[in-house]
Amino acid sequence: MATQLGEVYDVSQGNIAAVSTLWDDFGVITVSQDRSIRVWLKRSTGQYWPSVCHFLNAPCTSLHVNKHHRAVFAGIETGTISYYKLSDDLNVLESVQTFNAHSNAAVVQCHFCPLRNWILSIGAEGNFVWSELNGNKLGNYILPSKPRCFQFDSESGFIFYGDDSGRVIILRLRPESKIDPVITLEGHQGPISCLYWDSSAQKLYSSSSKENRVISWDIGGKQGHFIELNGHSKPVQLIFTHQNSLFTIDSVGNLIKWDLTKKRKKCAEWTESDSCQACNDPFFWNVKQMWTEKKIGVRQHHCRSCGKALCEKCSKLRTTIPEQGFEFIPVRCCLGCYESITDSDRIPFATSHQLPTDVVLGDIDFTTKRLTILNRTKKILLFDLAAFL
Numbered sequence: 001m002a003t004q005l006g007e008v009y010d011v012s013q014g015n016i017a018a019v020s021t022l023w024d025d026f027g028v029i030t031v032s033q034d035r036s037i038r039v040w041l042k043r044s045t046g047q048y049w050p051s052v053c054h055f056l057n058a059p060c061t062s063l064h065v066n067k068h069h070r071a072v073f074a075g076i077e078t079g080t081i082s083y084y085k086l087s088d089d090l091n092v093l094e095s096v097q098t099f100n101a102h103s104n105a106a107v108v109q110c111h112f113c114p115l116r117n118w119i120l121s122i123g124a125e126g127n128f129v130w131s132e133l134n135g136n137k138l139g140n141y142i143l144p145s146k147p148r149c150f151q152f153d154s155e156s157g158f159i160f161y162g163d164d165s166g167r168v169i170i171l172r173l174r175p176e177s178k179i180d181p182v183i184t185l186e187g188h189q190g191p192i193s194c195l196y197w198d199s200s201a202q203k204l205y206s207s208s209s210k211e212n213r214v215i216s217w218d219i220g221g222k223q224g225h226f227i228e229l230n231g232h233s234k235p236v237q238l239i240f241t242h243q244n245s246l247f248t249i250d251s252v253g254n255l256i257k258w259d260l261t262k263k264r265k266k267c268a269e270w271t272e273s274d275s276c277q278a279c280n281d282p283f284f285w286n287v288k289q290m291w292t293e294k295k296i297g298v299r300q301h302h303c304r305s306c307g308k309a310l311c312e313k314c315s316k317l318r319t320t321i322p323e324q325g326f327e328f329i330p331v332r333c334c335l336g337c338y339e340s341i342t343d344s345d346r347i348p349f350a351t352s353h354q355l356p357t358d359v360v361l362g363d364i365d366f367t368t369k370r371l372t373i374l375n376r377t378k379k380i381l382l383f384d385l386a387a388f389l
């Protein structure tokens with residue numbers, strides 16, 4: 001369903017830190033370890049050649065492109081962000097401004113906010129910095145933990161960042177340039193690899209590099225509700241929403257489209273018990289009951305639907321539960337729940353599609369419906385997603 005449009009392969013760039021899909025001429029921008037920022041355009045031969053190759057002062061670590069403003073921001077290892085304008089013909093990258101955002105620490109991620117005309121960034125030293133486009137630094141905030149990625153809501157001033165230990169932390173940037181902590185969302189294990197803020201739905205999506213699930217946090221609902229989406233068998237590398245769908249791509253190239261109009265339920269909380277809640281057999285740590293009933297303790301499992309603590313024999317059934325985000329891979333279930341789930345309940349809310357590549361990083365442009373992927377062999381592949389969206 002995803003048609004391949006072309007590929008860029010140039011190992012001389014070293015490791016590519018980020019890619020961005022350009023809006024016309026099937027273009028791509030890359031920033032990489034060899035300090036270069038390159039614009040690649042598809043020639044009439046079908047091959048990709050760089051129309052721009054510009055070298056910065058240090059290896060590049062991040063890239064942000066605003067298509068509407070033709071603005072390109074490249075962050076480097078020594079903490080500087082360079083701001084460029086890309087010409088209409090995509091052949092000239094004109095330098096506009098340089099921001100000394102982070103002192104001698106790599107720019108982990110940078111983001112341009114067109115509403116405020118700010119450039120915001122997080123650095124490897126753990127600071128969040130925001131500046132005006134003329135280079136005037138507005139603030140510098142020391143984050144309470146090591147940031148991996150962030151999102152910014154320009155209207156409310158909410159900053160969402162994912163840290164090294166699996167937490168998603170929400171801060172609020174006040175008009176007087178003061179930052180207040182709002183809440184810490186705990187749910188992931190392992191470093192947060194992706195965060196995506198859908199401002200119209202007021203939902204935040206997150207994934208971690210040690211897990212295969214995506215969590216959808218209902219920020220607008222203000223109740224701390226979240227839903228787990230469990231369709232992937234490898235960690236998720238890319239998250240986007242478009243219209244009423246969520247798109248997630250994992251490290252082995254499985255692309256899942258989740259229908260967001262479907263009503264989903266929170267995952268069941270796992271019950272704590274010393275014995276099976278169906279047959280009452282003691283779990284192996286319940287020495288007292290094992291002794292009085294002369295029974296061997298058994299391992300504890302949980303029904304994914306109701307959350308009851310059960311022994312293996314009372315939870316050996318498996319089913320998908322799309323309503324709770326278990327879309328394709330059947331999960332452990334008790335007899336009662338299994339019988340209450342009908343065949344129509346098992347029809348997935350999501351569709352999946354296998355891309356012919358593994359995925360290290362990537363970018364989607366929804367205007368042109370093009371997906372750019374960097375894979376482990378350092379090849380950049382372009383896909384047309386029109387049929388899938």
Ligand SMILES: [Zn+2]
Nearest residue numbers: 276279311314
């Ligand atoms: Zn049992």
Ligand SMILES: [Zn+2]
Nearest residue numbers: 303306334337
């Ligand atoms: Zn159950």
